[in-house]
Amino acid sequence: MKIYVQTLPKSTANLLEEIKCLPEISRFYLTGGTALSLQLGHRESEDLDFFSYLNFKSEIIQQSLLKVCPIDSVQIERGTLNVFLKGVKLQFLHYPYSLLEEFVPWNNLQLSSVIDIACTKLITISARGSKKDFVDLYTILKKFTLENLFQKLDEKYKDVHYNHIHILKSLVYFDDADGQPTPRMHVDFDWELVKQDITKKVKIFSIKYLT
Structure with missing residues (x-):
């Protein structure tokens, strides 16, 4: 690697x-x-x-x-x-x-592997998502789907039973992150695009997950 x-x-x-x-x-x-x-x-x-x-x-x-x-x-x-x-x-x-x-x-x-970090990142964002956390999630979602992540989340924290709906809502709450500085990027970056992409993927997954 x-x-x-x-x-x-x-x-x-x-x-x-x-x-x-x-x-x-x-x-x-x-x-x-x-x-x-x-x-x-x-x-x-x-x-x-x-x-x-x-x-x-x-x-x-x-x-x-x-x-x-x-x-x-x-x-x-x-x-x-x-x-x-x-x-x-x-x-x-x-x-x-x-x-x-x-x-x-x-x-x-x-x-630790990307998928292990991704699971922990979901929990971090559900508590309080910073701009760098959303940037990380956006990048992770180029490799894994939300369905993958939630399956692995349940596997990793099988005795905890995290609330998926709460996590999904947290993934599209950007108010706190909006006012934070952007981390120093090593790839092309557009904060508005990050939010749009995450929101779109959460919406698609939520429709499938909640119906």
């Missing part, structure tokens, strides 16, 4: 090189917008989201990161560690959901 390393800002790429060989990092996989951009090449993404099936101790992760550089800021919640290193935001999250597909290996790291 081609990896689009040019979607990483220099600060993020440099930091990844410094932390990728830390033993504590090996138990996590890289996911979220950055892992998606590395695989699809559509936009720049700087944050690093590391997920793990297993519980972890935030203190141990912090101690490991301190071997690389001072930590700018720390926020700890149950199962979550958020830090800033050299101006880059890193999240470490306990995420006890199975992966639908194998990891994508890259540069001594493991990336």
Whole structure:
């Protein structure tokens, strides 16, 4: 699989090189917008989201990161560690959901697959969709149909039972995203076209799903 390393800002790429060989990092996989951009090449993404099936101790992760550089800021919640290193935001999250597909290996790291990220992206948008989330969804929908995504969503989160109707409504609510800055794109981009395309696909799927 081609990896689009040019979607990483220099600060993020440099930091990844410094932390990728830390033993504590090996138990996590890289996911979220950055892992998606590395695989699809559509936009720049700087944050690093590391997920793990297993519980972890935030203190141990912090101690490991301190071997690389001072930590700018720390926020700890149950199962979550958020830090800033050299101006880059890193999240470490306990995420006890199975992966639908194998990891994508890259540069001594493991990336979650596009379909796994797509399922998580639906949940993210249903809570509060940012412009970059909709840009990601628009790009994902060039590879997968909404029917594919909802089938995989139910498979990945089989014990959760997310409300499909609520998610569908969220996919066409752009009011908050309209006022947000556009991410730095690596492909031709038109925000109005993004909204029109997603809305059209949601409408077609909803007619089929609700009838």
